[in-house]
Amino acid sequence: MKGFILSFRSEFYKTRKTMAFWSTVVLPLAICLLLFFGFLNHSDRLVHQPGFMLWLQFAGAILGVMGSLILPMLIVFLAYSVNNIEHKAETWKTLFSLPISKWAVYSAKYFYALFLTIVCLALFLLFTLGFGNLLGILNPALKFSEYHVEGTLAKIYLKLLLSSLGILSVQFLLSLLFRDFLKPMGIGFAATIAGIIMANVGWKYAYTFPYAHPLLTIKSIFPSRMGENSPPIPQITVDFFTKDIVVSLIVAAAVFILGYFIVLKKSVK
Amino acid sequence: MVIDTQGLSFHFGNQQVVKSLSLQVPEGSIYGFLGPNGAGKTTTIKLLLNLLKTDQGSIRIFGKDLVTNRISILSQIGSLIEQPAIYSHLSGRENLINRALLLQVPESRVDEMLKLVRLKEAANKKAGKYSLGMKQRLGIALALLPDPQLLILDEPTNGLDPNGIIEVRELLIRLVNQHKKTVFVSSHLLAEVERMATHVGIIDKGELLFQGSIKDLEAISQPQVQIEVDTTVDVANFLKKHGFTVTDISEDHLTVPFSSKEQMGEINTLLNKNNYQVYSIHKIQKDLEKLFLDITQKA
Structure with a gap:
C-alpha cells in the first residue's frame, strides 16, 4: 500500500505541469464558460422557461457535447499521457528497478488516470452548477434558482464515470504497450466514432462495446424526452444498473487485471 | 560476493545474447565490466536488475536470490542503465525530488547530490535543456540518491568530457574507499576502467572471456x-x-x-x-x- 501511495504521489508530481493534468481543468472550464456566454446572450429567449427546463437545457447541452465525443477522447488522451511520460523519458526501466512492487507502479498509474477522469467530471459538475447559478444571479429573470438539480446532476456524472471505465482500461493497456502516439490514439478515435454510430443508430448490441457506453448513458437519462408520447415536463431518471454499465465495469476490471499480468511477464527493454 | 551469477543465459528470439555467464563481484570492489558494443553488457545489467527474465542460471545479490528477494535487493542498488532516464519537462532538481519522493529519501539529500555532481547552478533548468554530460551527471546523482550499497552503472562516462570522466572516476574510487560501497561499471573502453577497477570481467558475444583482479589481468600479459x-x-x-x-x-x-x-x-x-x-x-x-x-x- 505504501508503494502505491508513493507512486501515486509521484505521478501527480510528474504530471502537474503537463497538458494532461491541465486539460482536466481547462476542458470543463472552457466548455461550461462557452455555454454560459451562449445562454447569457440569448437570455431573452429563455426568461419564460421554468427553472427545471433551464437546467435541462444548460446541463443537457454540456452533457451532450461531453458524452458523445469529448469524454471518450479525453480518456484516450489521459491514458496516453500518463504512459507516454515514461515512454518518452525511457523511464520504464528505472521505475521497474526501484524497490517498489510492479503492482504498485502499475496500479498507481492506472488509478492516477482514473483520478484525473474523476477530477474532470467533478469539475464539469461544479462548473455546470456554478455557471447555472451565476446566470440566475446576473439575470434574475432566468429562474435557475427555482429548481435544485444538484443531486440528479451528481448522479448523472457518476453514471457517466462508470460508463467510461471500460474505455479507460482498454486505452490504458494500449498506451502501456505501444510507445507511439498513433496506435493508441488512432484506435481510440476510431473506436469512439464507431461507438457514437452504434449508440445513435440504436444497434441492439451497442451495450457490448465500451466506447458506446458514455453516449448510451446520456441517451438513457432522457428516455421520456426521446419517446414518442413525451409528457409536457420530461422526467429524468438515473438507473445505475443498466446493461451497458455492467459491461463497462466487467471490461474495466478484466482488462485492468490482464494488464497487470502483461506487465509482470513483460521484459523491460 | 555482492554479485554472484551462475550459468546465466538469455536470448532475444533466436539470438543468444548472454551465454552461461558466471560473474563474481566481491564486496568493496570496483568491477569493470568490459566488452565491445553489442557484447551483451546492457542485457546482463538488465538481468541483474530483474528487468529481463533469466532463461537459465541463477543470480544472487548480497547472498540472496534475486527473483525471490527482488524488492529488498533493489532497495540497496542504485543504477544507471544506457542513457539516463530523465523527465525532460522537469528541472534537474525536480527529477531528483520525484525520485526522493518515491524512495522516501529526505529532500536535503537532493541538494547534496546536486552539489556532488556539480549541477547546483543548473538545478532549476529544465533537464531537457541539459547537455549530454549534464544528463549523465544527473543520472549518476539519481543512482546515488538512496545511498545504495551497490552501484550498477552502464557506461557512466558516455558523453562526458575528460574532466567529467576524471571526476566520475574519482567519485567512484571515493565511494568504494571511504564509504565501503561496491561498484559494477560497464564500459567498452578499457582505458577508462583501467585506472579505477580492482576487478575486471571481459565479455564478448555474450561470453565471459576473462574474470579476475586487475593484477591477474596484468599478469597474463607478457612483460x-x-x-x-x-x-x-x-x-x-x-x-x-x-x-x-x-x-x-x-x-x-x-x-x-x-x-x-x-x-x-x-x-x-x-x-x-x-x-x-x-x-x-x-x-x-x-x-x-x-x-x-x-x-x-x-x-
Whole structure:
C-alpha cells in the first residue's frame, strides 16, 4: 500500500505541469464558460422557461457535447499521457528497478488516470452548477434558482464515470504497450466514432462495446424526452444498473487485471 | 560476493545474447565490466536488475536470490542503465525530488547530490535543456540518491568530457574507499576502467572471456623489454644473430620478451660494446588495451 501511495504521489508530481493534468481543468472550464456566454446572450429567449427546463437545457447541452465525443477522447488522451511520460523519458526501466512492487507502479498509474477522469467530471459538475447559478444571479429573470438539480446532476456524472471505465482500461493497456502516439490514439478515435454510430443508430448490441457506453448513458437519462408520447415536463431518471454499465465495469476490471499480468511477464527493454 | 551469477543465459528470439555467464563481484570492489558494443553488457545489467527474465542460471545479490528477494535487493542498488532516464519537462532538481519522493529519501539529500555532481547552478533548468554530460551527471546523482550499497552503472562516462570522466572516476574510487560501497561499471573502453577497477570481467558475444583482479589481468600479459635506439633495424638484426627474439620493431624502439633483470643488463652491455648507442632500456607490461583486443579477438 505504501508503494502505491508513493507512486501515486509521484505521478501527480510528474504530471502537474503537463497538458494532461491541465486539460482536466481547462476542458470543463472552457466548455461550461462557452455555454454560459451562449445562454447569457440569448437570455431573452429563455426568461419564460421554468427553472427545471433551464437546467435541462444548460446541463443537457454540456452533457451532450461531453458524452458523445469529448469524454471518450479525453480518456484516450489521459491514458496516453500518463504512459507516454515514461515512454518518452525511457523511464520504464528505472521505475521497474526501484524497490517498489510492479503492482504498485502499475496500479498507481492506472488509478492516477482514473483520478484525473474523476477530477474532470467533478469539475464539469461544479462548473455546470456554478455557471447555472451565476446566470440566475446576473439575470434574475432566468429562474435557475427555482429548481435544485444538484443531486440528479451528481448522479448523472457518476453514471457517466462508470460508463467510461471500460474505455479507460482498454486505452490504458494500449498506451502501456505501444510507445507511439498513433496506435493508441488512432484506435481510440476510431473506436469512439464507431461507438457514437452504434449508440445513435440504436444497434441492439451497442451495450457490448465500451466506447458506446458514455453516449448510451446520456441517451438513457432522457428516455421520456426521446419517446414518442413525451409528457409536457420530461422526467429524468438515473438507473445505475443498466446493461451497458455492467459491461463497462466487467471490461474495466478484466482488462485492468490482464494488464497487470502483461506487465509482470513483460521484459523491460 | 555482492554479485554472484551462475550459468546465466538469455536470448532475444533466436539470438543468444548472454551465454552461461558466471560473474563474481566481491564486496568493496570496483568491477569493470568490459566488452565491445553489442557484447551483451546492457542485457546482463538488465538481468541483474530483474528487468529481463533469466532463461537459465541463477543470480544472487548480497547472498540472496534475486527473483525471490527482488524488492529488498533493489532497495540497496542504485543504477544507471544506457542513457539516463530523465523527465525532460522537469528541472534537474525536480527529477531528483520525484525520485526522493518515491524512495522516501529526505529532500536535503537532493541538494547534496546536486552539489556532488556539480549541477547546483543548473538545478532549476529544465533537464531537457541539459547537455549530454549534464544528463549523465544527473543520472549518476539519481543512482546515488538512496545511498545504495551497490552501484550498477552502464557506461557512466558516455558523453562526458575528460574532466567529467576524471571526476566520475574519482567519485567512484571515493565511494568504494571511504564509504565501503561496491561498484559494477560497464564500459567498452578499457582505458577508462583501467585506472579505477580492482576487478575486471571481459565479455564478448555474450561470453565471459576473462574474470579476475586487475593484477591477474596484468599478469597474463607478457612483460617486454623496450629498447630505444637510433638504428632499430640494424639493432634488431644484431640481436637476432645473438639469439634474441624481437617481437616488435618501430622507428625509434624495439621490444624483446623479458626474462630477467640480468638479461636486460646483458642486452645493454652487448649493444654498448658493439657501438650501438642505447637511449633507454626498460621493462614494460603489455598495453592493456592491446591485451583487451587480443582477448576479444581470439574468441
